Amino acid sequence: MANFIAVLEEAADRVTVALDALLPRSDGPETRVMEAMRYAALGPGKRIRPFLAIECGRLVNAEERSLLRCAAALECVHAYSLIHDDLPCMDDDDVRRGRATVHREYDEATAVLAGDALLTLAFEILAHPDTHGSAARRCELITRMSAASGARGMVGGQMIDMADDKSDWDIATITRMQRMKTGALISFATEVGPILSDCDAFVRRAFEGFAHDLGLAFQITDDLLDVEGSSQDTGKRTRKDDSQGKATFVGILGVEGARNQAERLIAQAKDHLDPFGERAKILRDAADYVLTRRG
Incomplete structure (x- = not known):
């Protein structure tokens, strides 16, 4: 696991350097929002999503420069989502990754605009010819990230999470x-x-299965950390899901049931990597890390 942590940190450092170069700077009247963007995107974080993009891409021999730009775009979208999640109208959090949230460090209006700007910057990065020489490939990246980020993806999931009445929710809904x-x-x-x-369809299906099981396991461990973790470990407020009436895997399955489900999902996720043999060891380590992470 120590070797995996080193690989994860190396990937995070590379993405941070890329983001530092890609994030806009200004000394004009718009400087405040650009500073807030950099505060959110360049702050501490594991950068799991960019790491997955880089490592999965290496398995299929994608070009490193292209992978790094896509990884940076992914982190821009993730950072935007965290800014908006923390707003008073959403989860109303004051601390994220051990620091003041963007709306606390700056102000609410600046936070909204910084999130908006990070989202649009992500698509600007993907659309640039430096990301890939093929316009068709760039368009596919943009199409797929749009779907993952929008009303049928991340935004839609947040909307479901904000439902007032969750009394009849079951495991399928969650x-x-x-x-x-x-x-x-x-x-x-x-x-x-x-x-x-x-890549052929077989490889894409393998990655799809891996991501499906890993993503659910990741969320279950997040729910467990909210119940069992400390704010010092997670860098954010804990034990808030129950107080806010959120529907979680832990709430439905219990702590032990949720942990067992996460373990089953991680085993399945690793099985999807069998076609890649030993070349996928780092990704298998990433799956194990999801189970043991403390933040």
Whole structure:
């Protein structure tokens, strides 16, 4: 696991350097929103989604420069989603990744605009010829990230999560919500490599299955961390799901049931990587890491 952590941190550092170069700077009157964008995107974080894009892409021999740009675009979308999730009209959080949330560090209006700008920057990055020489490949990246981020993906999942009455929710409803809210962007991360390179349908299905099970396991461990973790470990407020009336896997399955389900999903996720043999060891380690992470 120590070797995996080193690989994860190396990928995170590379993405941070790329984001530092890609995020706009200004000394004009719009400087405040650009500073807020950089505060959100360049702050501490594991950068799991960019890592998955890079590692899955390496398995199918995608070009490193292209993978890094896509990874940076992914992190822009993720950072935007966290800014908006933390707003008073959403989860109303004051701390994220051990620091003040963007609306607390700046103000609410700046946070909204910084999130908007990060989302649009992500598509600007994907659309640029530096991402791939083929306009068709760039269009496919944009199409797939749009679907993962929008009303049928992450945004739609957040909307479901904000429903007032969750009294009749069952495991199928919660699974659908989390596949959209958390899983969609993780799935896109594993699609980046196949889009950038020439992959057959068999390889795409393997990545699709891996992402599906990994994404659900990731959310279950997030639910467990909210119940069992500390704010020092997670870098954010814990034990908030129950107080806010949120429907979670832990709420339906219980702590042990949720942990067992996460373990089953991780085993399945690793099975999907069998076609890649030992070359997928880092991705298998990533799956194991999801079970043991503390933040």
